[in-house]
Amino acid sequence: MNMMRFSSLRAAALLCGISLCGLSVPALAQGETVDMHVDTDTAGGEVIDRNIFGQFAEHLGQGIYGGVWVGKKSPIPNVRGIRSDVVAALKAIHVPNVRWPGGCFADEYHWRDGVGPASARKVHVNSNWGGVPEANTFGTDEFMDFANQIGADAYVSVNVGSGSPEEAGDWLEYMTAPTKTTLAKERAANGHPAPYKVAILGLGNENWGCGGAMSPDHYVEEMKRFAHYVHNFNPEQHTANQMKRVAVGWDSGKSDYTEEVMKAWASRVYSWDIEGVSLHNYVVGGWPPHLPATGFGEDDYAASIREAFNMDKLIVRQTSIMDKYDPSKKVFLSVDEWGAWLAPTPGSHEGFLAQQNSLRDAILAAVNLNIFARHADRVKNANIAQMINVLQAMILTDGPKMVLTPTYHIYHMYVPFQDATFVPVSYDAGRYVHGKDSMPRLDAIAARDKEGHLWLSLVNIDPNNAVSIHLDHATSATGQVLTAPKVDAVNTFAAPDAVTPQAVKIEAGAKGLVIDVPAKAVMVVRLD
Numbered sequence: 001m002n003m004m005r006f007s008s009l010r011a012a013a014l015l016c017g018i019s020l021c022g023l024s025v026p027a028l029a030q031g032e033t034v035d036m037h038v039d040t041d042t043a044g045g046e047v048i049d050r051n052i053f054g055q056f057a058e059h060l061g062q063g064i065y066g067g068v069w070v071g072k073k074s075p076i077p078n079v080r081g082i083r084s085d086v087v088a089a090l091k092a093i094h095v096p097n098v099r100w101p102g103g104c105f106a107d108e109y110h111w112r113d114g115v116g117p118a119s120a121r122k123v124h125v126n127s128n129w130g131g132v133p134e135a136n137t138f139g140t141d142e143f144m145d146f147a148n149q150i151g152a153d154a155y156v157s158v159n160v161g162s163g164s165p166e167e168a169g170d171w172l173e174y175m176t177a178p179t180k181t182t183l184a185k186e187r188a189a190n191g192h193p194a195p196y197k198v199a200i201l202g203l204g205n206e207n208w209g210c211g212g213a214m215s216p217d218h219y220v221e222e223m224k225r226f227a228h229y230v231h232n233f234n235p236e237q238h239t240a241n242q243m244k245r246v247a248v249g250w251d252s253g254k255s256d257y258t259e260e261v262m263k264a265w266a267s268r269v270y271s272w273d274i275e276g277v278s279l280h281n282y283v284v285g286g287w288p289p290h291l292p293a294t295g296f297g298e299d300d301y302a303a304s305i306r307e308a309f310n311m312d313k314l315i316v317r318q319t320s321i322m323d324k325y326d327p328s329k330k331v332f333l334s335v336d337e338w339g340a341w342l343a344p345t346p347g348s349h350e351g352f353l354a355q356q357n358s359l360r361d362a363i364l365a366a367v368n369l370n371i372f373a374r375h376a377d378r379v380k381n382a383n384i385a386q387m388i389n390v391l392q393a394m395i396l397t398d399g400p401k402m403v404l405t406p407t408y409h410i411y412h413m414y415v416p417f418q419d420a421t422f423v424p425v426s427y428d429a430g431r432y433v434h435g436k437d438s439m440p441r442l443d444a445i446a447a448r449d450k451e452g453h454l455w456l457s458l459v460n461i462d463p464n465n466a467v468s469i470h471l472d473h474a475t476s477a478t479g480q481v482l483t484a485p486k487v488d489a490v491n492t493f494a495a496p497d498a499v500t501p502q503a504v505k506i507e508a509g510a511k512g513l514v515i516d517v518p519a520k521a522v523m524v525v526r527l528d
């Protein structure tokens, strides 16, 4: 079987629009060994920006209230109202940034409602998510405290849909101005004299839909005003660590915001600029979301993983639009909402988007992260939706109980890839075919971390057959593998370790280094 370089696969993908589509790669027979070459001789690979491992936390269901915020008087151990078990778990996955307060919620959010004494804060209706009261107990200062406790940067989305540049400008001044202005003094009086760092600024959210149903032209005019009037005054972000502004892009193909935003950017004047454009895309299987989160079999598994591979097609399409206006890749693509959007947990509030998280979702996450890594030249940020208790979550909570999901374990296993340098891998991916669903059987990326260690991720998508990988040039592999007896295996409060990583250590034998990857598994190893 001929070896095919992944770079040639990507070239083919550009031509036919989806990775590996149309290529007649024969399926691998069971027990077959795949030769893999990690091309360590190629220098100058792209850095896999740690921000592709970002999280998204919206005021939605129990994403914030119950998931992050329990209140200062809660019997659940907390620091200033923020639950300590969740903070410890998130610190371990080195969350680079958290996107907040939405989502659709952001374009109805008025920051003033969420600062100052808790008892004086306005209670609103959360009209997007279940019509429940939003007490604004968790506001700007609580969010910044949370981000600081987990060691993450703040990605703040301002209200373009129902707000004004003045309101957003004031919010940024409240957060970032040194203690001379009225708003900075107000922040100091609320307990934080030093300016906050706002690493990323979202200029609206899905403004084609919940963000105001704006035409692309209308959005572009609004976006320019926000990009001009919303300043970051933090002295530590003036030269280094400058705030990155992300405009709204992809609108599910209705017209294409990305085209209009990039066209405007190419002829921008001195008074405004952006550094990123967003892309949102969920694995959903059609609206309303109906893919089961539990109790499913190979049909649903194959359909959802096949749909996950569409992310590559979308990025290729968005990149080709961006390349027209920005061939030197100054503006990055921010995939700031992605993940599996499944049928809600039976008995849960439909507006809370609560769902279980299975081994299938872990594999889906690894497939997406690998796609982002391969597009590291353009994709510099991504935020999985959503961090806790909502959609494809890292963590589920119920009162004092907390459980880590299979997706959490993927993020933990992938920590070595944060800011590592992409290294090309050559292999025959083969095909996993189930009914009408056909996709690569094997998916792999490699990268070198700052200490010089070489890391390899191997995703065996086939739920029925293990695969053996033969690697040249390596003598041992040490790391972890995540798998389970069934694709719909989940972690529960009663059985929190049903899907949990197992340590692996493989030494080279007479045939060199051969790594056996179980069926339906993700393995991350350090190669020595």
Ligand code: AHR
Pocket (backbone or CB within 6 Å): 058, 102, 103, 104, 105, 205, 206, 337, 385, 386, 391
């Ligand atoms: O993540 C849930 C919702 O999905 C977000 O609020 C919105 O931006 C998207 O449509």
